[in-house]
Amino acid sequence: MSKSEASALPRILLVDDDENLLRLMTIRLQGEGYQVATAEGGKEALRLLNTQSFDVVLSDLRMPGLDGLSLFEEIVSLRRDIPVILMTAHGTIQDAVEATQRGVFGFLTKPIDHDALRELLVKAVSQSQSAQNGTWSEEIITRSMQMEQLLDQAFRVAKRDVSVLISGASGTGKELLAKALHKASNRGSKPFVAINCGALPENLLESELFGHAKGAFTGAVNEHQGLFREADGGTLFLDEIGDMPVPLQVKLLRALQEQQIRPVGSSKQIPINVRVISATHKNLAKEMQEQNFREDLYYRLNVVNLTLPSLxxxxxxxxxxxxxxxxxxxxxxxxxxxxxxxxxxxxxxxxxxxxxxxxxxxxxxxxxxxxxxxxxxxxxxxxxxxxxxQKWPTLTEARDAFEQNYLLKLLKMTDGNVTRAAELAGRNRTDMHKLMKKHDLHSGDFKPEVA
Missing domain, CATH: 1.10.8.60 (Helicase, Ruva Protein; domain 3)
Structure with missing residues (x-):
């Protein structure tokens, strides 16, 4: 075998305090077509990881000094997308559950079932090389350490089917990161569907998300399946989630909790299988304090938070x-x-x-x-x-600017009479007060001065 051919083989770091097992496993793995480096403990493994690149780490769980789980935690802290497979002669269900919850790629009991190991290694190498090739995030151009750390975290999260909230200022690339997360996930072959929650009024947004039955409202001449069903098996990206009206937040929370939706104008519940990634440029903690965003929905969406840096x-x-x-x-x-x-x-x-x-x-x-x-x-x-x-405003910015200007004119026309202003706007007093609070407008500022 030539030097270039050898360098193309997947590289495995084998870690165990049993010299005999190291020798026998090395022979077997080399026979399977892998390059193998060995370490007799966790500390030696870390030294090799700091100086060489590997596709997979295959480690004993119980070792003196740095054990297998502690070694895994150290590898994660190095920001390396290296799948870790743990082996143990004393395996219990509790050990396996704890290892997988922490993000360990695989767990095997000794004596090793070599068919199971072979299958696990093929999957691990495929994941590792995909991460190293960067195909999942190839549209995100960077050499920034801060961005590399973020992408490293994003790749690990992508494989776990949890909700992700992406925070960051407008224009930082939140949808691009959401697409990369989808591509790296186990749902990557299924649809990625995106919607801007601030671009539509509440009734249209509800119909777009959940669909509607035929005849549900004027103009609903056909049934509309909605974006949750369009994204079935894949990812639904809710951009500018902070702009979603509170009543619709309640319906979204119920859909996520129950894993089913009810189209507008229908009594039928439809099961859904969708991963939700959301994004916002707003400070949702502040929005919750001001009761513009539901706390229970925030925690449902914000299982993992990824924050994009400004340019x-x-x-x-x-x-x-x-x-x-x-x-x-x-x-x-x-x-x-x-x-x-x-x-x-x-x-x-x-x-x-x-x-x-x-x-x-x-x-x-x-x-x-x-x-x-x-x-x-x-x-x-x-x-x-x-x-x-002198940038062209986004649709949300333009809508907010129109809304503020509209309210200013309305309050001037009515001398700050909120009841009259609400009547002219076709809204109730509660809605009008919420809109005024949103734009920091006070009725007393518009009342005529007393001579």
């Missing part, structure tokens, strides 16, 4: 992202643009980026559209940055 917090990624986006844009538009000038790149690297990655995408697109040479000059970047600061 300024990962500033080392700006040149990398700019070059990547430039290449993609040039290819898409069929133009010969190869790079940014040094001055232009310096401007990109030092800009504040309040709109995060989304703003960077827009700046690069504008530069590619306007350049007449293969190298993008600094003045084009300045122009694009200036234009992007």
């Amino acid at each position: 300024r917090e990962r500033s080392e990624d700006i040149p990398l992202l700019a070059r990547y986006l430039l290449a993609k844009s040039a290819e898409r538009h069929g133009v010969n643009v190869s790079r940014f000038s040094d001055d232009a790149m310096q401007l990109l690297a030092t800009a504040p980026w309040p709109g995060n990655v989304r703003q960077l995408v827009n700046v690069v697109e504008q530069c590619v559209a306007l350049t007449q040479t293969s190298v993008i000059a600094a003045h084009l970047v300045e122009q694009a940055l200036s234009a992007s600061e």
Whole structure:
């Protein structure tokens, strides 16, 4: 076998304090086509893990000093996506349950069933190489340590079928991370369905999520299955979950608790099999204090929280992202643009980026559209940055701005009379007070001054 062929073989780190077992297992695993390194204890294993790369760790559970579970915890803290398989001669159901709850890939009892070990190793190597190849997160361009740590955590979470809440400012790439989580999960071959919870009024959002029966309301000429059923077996991404109206939050919580939905206008309960990933740019803890978000729903959605950093917090990624986006844009538009000038790149690297990655995408697109040479000059970047600061609002931002302006005019017209304002708006007083609180408006500010 050539050196290059040997280097292509999967690498296993075998850890056990029994020399005879190490020798026999090494021979067997090499015969199965693996490269094998051995360690006679947990501390020696950690030294090897710090200097070499491995696809799988196969370790005894009970060893003097650092035992198998403690070794697993150390491996996790190193931020390594290495599947760990534990072996024990004294295995109990409790040991197996504890190991799998902590995230150990597999658990085998001695004497080892070699068919079971072979099957487990094939799966473990496949997962490990998928993580190392980065195919699941290939659209997330980064060399930031902070982002690498986040992706490492995300990959481990992806395999566990729990709800995930992604936090982060607008434009940081929350939907991109949600898609990567879905791709790395066991649901990756099933649908990924996304909806912005702040983009639709309550009645339409309920129909979109849960579906509706034929004739449920005016215009419902056909049955609509809804996004929960569309995402069956896969992932439903609820973007801007913090903007979901409170009454609908109650219905969402019930659906998640009971694992079934009831379409609008129907009496039939339909079972669902969906993983929910949600995202928000809001501080949900504050929203809960102000009773804009239900605490019980928060804990249902926030089993694991992943927080995306702003672009300024990962500033080392700006040149990398700019070059990547430039290449993609040039290819898409069929133009010969190869790079940014040094001055232009310096401007990109030092800009504040309040709109995060989304703003960077827009700046690069504008530069590619306007350049007449293969190298993008600094003045084009300045122009694009200036234009992007007067950014086009998102639908949620535009709606909130309209709502605030509408309320201001209404309260001025009625001299701060909330009852009259509610009548004109076609809402009740409770709703009107909630809207005023949302926009920090006070009726007393609009009452006429007494001479």
